[in-house]
Amino acid sequence: MQDSRFIRRVTDKALVSFTLDGETVVAQAGDTVAAALVAHNASPLRHTGLSGAPRTPYCMMGVCFECLVEINGRPNVQSCLIEVQDGMQVRRMHGFRKIEVRHG
Amino acid sequence: MQNTRADTTIIGGGVVGLSIALGLLRAGEKIHVLDGADHDPRASLGNFGLTWLQGKGASYAPYTRRTWQAITAWPDFAATLQDLSGIDVAHHATGGYEFFTDPDELDGMAADLAAQSNTLGPGFSYEVLDNAALKQALPGIGDTVIGATYTPHDGHVNPLRLLSALRKALQNGNGRISNGWVVQDIRRNGDDGFTLTNAKGDVHQTGRVVLCAGLGAAALGERLGFRATVRPQRGELLITEKLETRLPFLSSTLRQVDEGGIQIGGTKSDGGLDDREAIEKMRFLARHAVAVWPALKDVNVVRSWGALRVMTEDGYPVYARAPDGSEAYLVTCHSGVTLAPLHATLLADWINQTSAAPDLEAFSDARF
Numbered sequence: 261m262q263d264s265r266f267i268r269r270v271t272d273k274a275l276v277s278f279t280l281d282g283e284t285v286v287a288q289a290g291d292t293v294a295a296a297l298v299a300h301n302a303s304p305l306r307h308t309g310l311s312g313a314p315r316t317p318y319c320m321m322g323v324c325f326e327c328l329v330e331i332n333g334r335p336n337v338q339s340c341l342i343e344v345q346d347g348m349q350v351r352r353m354h355g356f357r358k359i360e361v362r363h364g
Numbered sequence: 365m366q367n368t369r370a371d372t373t374i375i376g377g378g379v380v381g382l383s384i385a386l387g388l389l390r391a392g393e394k395i396h397v398l399d400g401a402d403h404d405p406r407a408s409l410g411n412f413g414l415t416w417l418q419g420k421g422a423s424y425a426p427y428t429r430r431t432w433q434a435i436t437a438w439p440d441f442a443a444t445l446q447d448l449s450g451i452d453v454a455h456h457a458t459g460g461y462e463f464f465t466d467p468d469e470l471d472g473m474a475a476d477l478a479a480q481s482n483t484l485g486p487g488f489s490y491e492v493l494d495n496a497a498l499k500q501a502l503p504g505i506g507d508t509v510i511g512a513t514y515t516p517h518d519g520h521v522n523p524l525r526l527l528s529a530l531r532k533a534l535q536n537g538n539g540r541i542s543n544g545w546v547v548q549d550i551r552r553n554g555d556d557g558f559t560l561t562n563a564k565g566d567v568h569q570t571g572r573v574v575l576c577a578g579l580g581a582a583a584l585g586e587r588l589g590f591r592a593t594v595r596p597q598r599g600e601l602l603i604t605e606k607l608e609t610r611l612p613f614l615s616s617t618l619r620q621v622d623e624g625g626i627q628i629g630g631t632k633s634d635g636g637l638d639d640r641e642a643i644e645k646m647r648f649l650a651r652h653a654v655a656v657w658p659a660l661k662d663v664n665v666v667r668s669w670g671a672l673r674v675m676t677e678d679g680y681p682v683y684a685r686a687p688d689g690s691e692a693y694l695v696t697c698h699s700g701v702t703l704a705p706l707h708a709t710l711l712a713d714w715i716n717q718t719s720a721a722p723d724l725e726a727f728s729d730a731r732f
Contacts, residue, residue: 309606309624336605356606357663358608358609359663360659361504361609361657362504
């Protein structure tokens with residue numbers, strides 16, 4: 261796994277922990293999920309549905325939709341707009357989202 | 365200021381104008397398309413992309429027949445466009461549903477389909493499904509949908525790729541398209557063609573002119589002696605994020621684009637040339653989609669827009685030659701996508717008055 265390209269500013273903020281695909285990640289309180297993920301390491305957050313190309317957060321302000329992840333079971337969430345919470349379950353996305361059709 | 369000249373000039377570079385231009389080009393004409401401004405209302409950039417027969421012309425047999433003819437010609441037309449442009453317009457005749465929550469509306473559509481069947485004969489088939497039959501055909505349908513109608517003839521295309529394919533096919537055949545050429549005035553040159561001018565002072569001479577300017581036809585049509593009474597009707601559309609899961613049906617209000625997003629549409633409102641989408645209409649569309657297919661309930665909508673349909677008084681097309689007998693033609697219709705295969709073939713025969721010219725009297729401009 262490639263190390264993060266970012267160096268964290270040292271602050272006295274509290275630490276929170278969440279999981280990325282089941283692996284524990286430590287972040288600072290107040291981080292957006294996208295910021296916490298790019299600070300964690302340099303791996304792509306998702307692969308596109310059209311070409312399978314790897315993607316990582318880009319604009320960090322809700323415009324580019326490159327930072328989509330699944331958060332607590334909800335797919336295609338813009339992780340740059342969500343503040344990380346202790347115990348959050350984040351998953352990378354591969355391809356377009358699926359929908360579950362209930363029969364009956 | 366520029367001076368240009370052409371044998372045949374099409375005013376309007378939307379799906380209707382380009383389809384007719386392609387037909388004339390393939391019949392050997394030299395053609396020049398004058399397309400308007402970027403900010404013009406462009407139904408060709410905002411439409412839903414259906415190739416639809418169900419319910420159309422139930423009380424006007426000539427329209428049902430021409431629509432049926434177009435639907436039948438679509439597969440070959442899509443293949444021709446692919447050959448001429450290299451672009452796949454993603455035509456799929458999947459069959460289409462109309463879903464109902466109101467029993468009277470379902471009965472009304474069933475009566476319309478019976479009328480269509482009566483006009484079209486045994487080649488046409490349809491089904492009326494009650495709630496139980498529909499649940500069997502489409503498990504996952506919403507509980508508030510009490511029934512549906514279905515025909516195997518309906519389908520859809522990618523409408524933006526259709527527009528690109530038509531443009532490309534035309535350009536590959538040495539047809540000329542001028543963008544941003546807003547015709548301000550048309551004058552008849554005695555017995556010898558027409559002079560067109562725009563606000564920049566450009567002058568264009570043409571032997572023949574075909575007016576396919578959508579909502580712009582009203583003002584220009586008058587100069588050629590047409591009534592050309594067209595009015596805008598706004599429709600709102602939503603499109604969702606792309607999904608891997610395929611929607612197992614096509615309906616007139618819900619369709620999954622070949623690229624994966626689900627397009628939701630079907631609102632109708634009269635607000636003049638204002639094409640801005642209204643929030644209450646968008647809310648209605650979102651609720652409708654979830655009522656029909658509850659699995660869509662938390663799918664994200666990523667874009668929405670409003671666009672203006674081009675409506676004649678009775679909703680049927682107008683195919684008309686200028687009342688003074690000059691070489692000016694008016695073509696306007698709501699269903700430019702569905703009818704494109706006819707516009708690209710029959711209308712060339714009609715304009716050129718070949719032996720294969722169709723009888724289009726039922727669609728005259730004088731019927732209003």
